[in-house]
Amino acid sequence: MNFVTPAGFRDVLSDEARMREDMTRRVQQCFDERGYVPIETPTLEVMDVLQAGGRMPAAPFKFFDSQGDLLAMRPDVTLQVARMCATRLKGQPGPFRFRYTQRVFREAESEMQAAAREMTQMGIECIGEEGPAADAEMVGLLAEALRTCNVGGFKLAIGTVGVLRALLERSGAPEAWKESVLQAYHSSNFVDLEVLCADGTVGSAFADAVLSLPRIRGGKEAIAEVRSIVSPLGCVDGLDAFEQTYDLLVREGLAESIVVDFSVMSSFDYYTGIVVEAYAPGLGAPLGSGGRYDNMLAAYGQSRPAAGFAFSLEQVMAAQTVGAENAGSAASVSASRIERPLRIAVPKGSLNADTIAALSAAGLDTTGLDNPGRQLIISNPGVDYIIVRPTDAPAFVALGAADCGICGKDSLLEADPDVVELVDLKFGACRFVVAEPAGAGPSVEDHYRRLGSIRVATKYPNITSAYYAKAGMQVEIVKLHGNIELAPLTGMAERIVDITATGTTLRENNLSIVDEVLASTARFFANACAFRIDARIVELTKALQGS
Numbered sequence: 001m002n003f004v005t006p007a008g009f010r011d012v013l014s015d016e017a018r019m020r021e022d023m024t025r026r027v028q029q030c031f032d033e034r035g036y037v038p039i040e041t042p043t044l045e046v047m048d049v050l051q052a053g054g055r056m057p058a059a060p061f062k063f064f065d066s067q068g069d070l071l072a073m074r075p076d077v078t079l080q081v082a083r084m085c086a087t088r089l090k091g092q093p094g095p096f097r098f099r100y101t102q103r104v105f106r107e108a109e110s111e112m113q114a115a116a117r118e119m120t121q122m123g124i125e126c127i128g129e130e131g132p133a134a135d136a137e138m139v140g141l142l143a144e145a146l147r148t149c150n151v152g153g154f155k156l157a158i159g160t161v162g163v164l165r166a167l168l169e170r171s172g173a174p175e176a177w178k179e180s181v182l183q184a185y186h187s188s189n190f191v192d193l194e195v196l197c198a199d200g201t202v203g204s205a206f207a208d209a210v211l212s213l214p215r216i217r218g219g220k221e222a223i224a225e226v227r228s229i230v231s232p233l234g235c236v237d238g239l240d241a242f243e244q245t246y247d248l249l250v251r252e253g254l255a256e257s258i259v260v261d262f263s264v265m266s267s268f269d270y271y272t273g274i275v276v277e278a279y280a281p282g283l284g285a286p287l288g289s290g291g292r293y294d295n296m297l298a299a300y301g302q303s304r305p306a307a308g309f310a311f312s313l314e315q316v317m318a319a320q321t322v323g324a325e326n327a328g329s330a331a332s333v334s335a336s337r338i339e340r341p342l343r344i345a346v347p348k349g350s351l352n353a354d355t356i357a358a359l360s361a362a363g364l365d366t367t368g369l370d371n372p373g374r375q376l377i378i379s380n381p382g383v384d385y386i387i388v389r390p391t392d393a394p395a396f397v398a399l400g401a402a403d404c405g406i407c408g409k410d411s412l413l414e415a416d417p418d419v420v421e422l423v424d425l426k427f428g429a430c431r432f433v434v435a436e437p438a439g440a441g442p443s444v445e446d447h448y449r450r451l452g453s454i455r456v457a458t459k460y461p462n463i464t465s466a467y468y469a470k471a472g473m474q475v476e477i478v479k480l481h482g483n484i485e486l487a488p489l490t491g492m493a494e495r496i497v498d499i500t501a502t503g504t505t506l507r508e509n510n511l512s513i514v515d516e517v518l519a520s521t522a523r524f525f526a527n528a529c530a531f532r533i534d535a536r537i538v539e540l541t542k543a544l545q546g547s
């Protein structure tokens, strides 16, 4: 027997535990000095209670107790605080300022994530206050806490959800379109957004506004730019308060640390006003996030305005490690981000030549990239090309090993990484199809009727199972790594789900297409944090769009 901890759970040895203790103490003291008092919430909640508060931030661990209640380990503290305020503190007038340091527990969300499943969150919730002063207090305190933790060069991206909500409501668009737009915003999919805004569902002024909003970023001028776009449409909701919040933050000396960014809207259904996400240079994932969630308490029976944030102790410690490594070089942490080469994941294989051509047309020095030999990283002035298998590109970018990259939409759909999809590069066009041996249709259908399932071979099990789940058909998926067409020819599977481009492979192996699953082209995409703090990615995006 191996005496190991469960995946994603670990012991913390003394040296690290001492650092964690010290950091926690300093942060809690910082919160305490601003009038925030400690609270603790239970490790377990009834699942229905958690769900009542809105979208769950991550999949929780769940189990039944002896009474048959479905319980969940807390994936987050905010929902619990909302529940607590609306129930146990119902009779008290407030406002309440709470702080906490608590472990949260999350089931792994994807295979690609080598993630911890137990994390320590430090955060605050301010219940019963609203307006720019309360919002600035929340964002300012997040900045102060990160400074207390010596996180160098951090950035706080702030936006407000009011403007987009107003644009959608007043656009007159059908619900399905609005949901698709929100989905594109949530998944940071600029390519989908472009397609939706070009489909003629809403007038061009609304379409242009919805499309340009997430690309606007900067300082005070970014707010003015948003205003000039949404004001003629009568959609300035929340923008005045947001501008006042921004001014207050600048007055607190935070101009260098905050960046207005209207693409930060990942939890639109949960937040009602300002949203904030914290990033540190060199970290692939955000340090923490927060915002205003005025509707959540009402879901528990008592309406009160509320705002708060939480950040991860583990992420803060990781930022310090990256900061210490950068400090070894001549530059400071924030400056080193600018000086460090931009890391681009470049696919080898069939997308390679077009990728090099696109990067070169965008103005990058691609010398040596077309003939790297066995060298896996090609370094040119200002840029490191990381040569990857196309199916690995999403992992490199999502985990922050590369700042941005290129691969087929098929690889992105299969991996479903947390990245920002920026440009449809149009090359690498292919179609995903379901195919079977020519003339085998009746026998495959008979097989399904008799056994209630068929075997489908593919390199893309996630795309395939999503397709069959939608079709309501039971299948056994056989995962292969290449020459998928062999599976039905050898009797290993009845059908395949695979790529076709010219159709030659299907034709030469006497296979015929049963259905179309989706079409794919190559995409340029970026790590969500790098996209928000590294201006070079925005520049490269523009250059690639023009090429």
Ligand SMILES: Nc1ncnc2c1ncn2[C@@H]1O[C@H](COP(=O)(O)OP(=O)(O)OP(=O)(O)O)[C@@H](O)[C@H]1O
Binding pocket: 348, 349, 350, 351, 389, 390, 391, 392, 407, 408, 409, 410, 411, 428, 429, 430, 499, 500, 501, 502, 520, 521, 522
């Ligand atoms: N005829 C085609 N066959 C395969 N892929 C194509 C074709 N045309 C375009 N593509 C695109 O090129 C991408 C890379 O294909 P390629 O064959 O180079 O790598 P792969 O073998 O699928 O990936 P990996 O080596 O990571 O398993 C595909 O994901 C797809 O988006």
Ligand SMILES: O=P(O)(O)OC[C@H]1O[C@H](OP(=O)(O)OP(=O)(O)O)[C@H](O)[C@@H]1O
Binding pocket: 481, 482, 483, 484, 485, 498, 499, 500, 501, 502, 503, 504, 505, 506
């Ligand atoms: O329609 P066509 O132009 O004939 O292209 C389709 C073929 O290309 C891909 O294979 P790939 O060359 O990537 O090899 P693999 O089977 O090893 O993945 C795909 O899996 C098909 O087999």
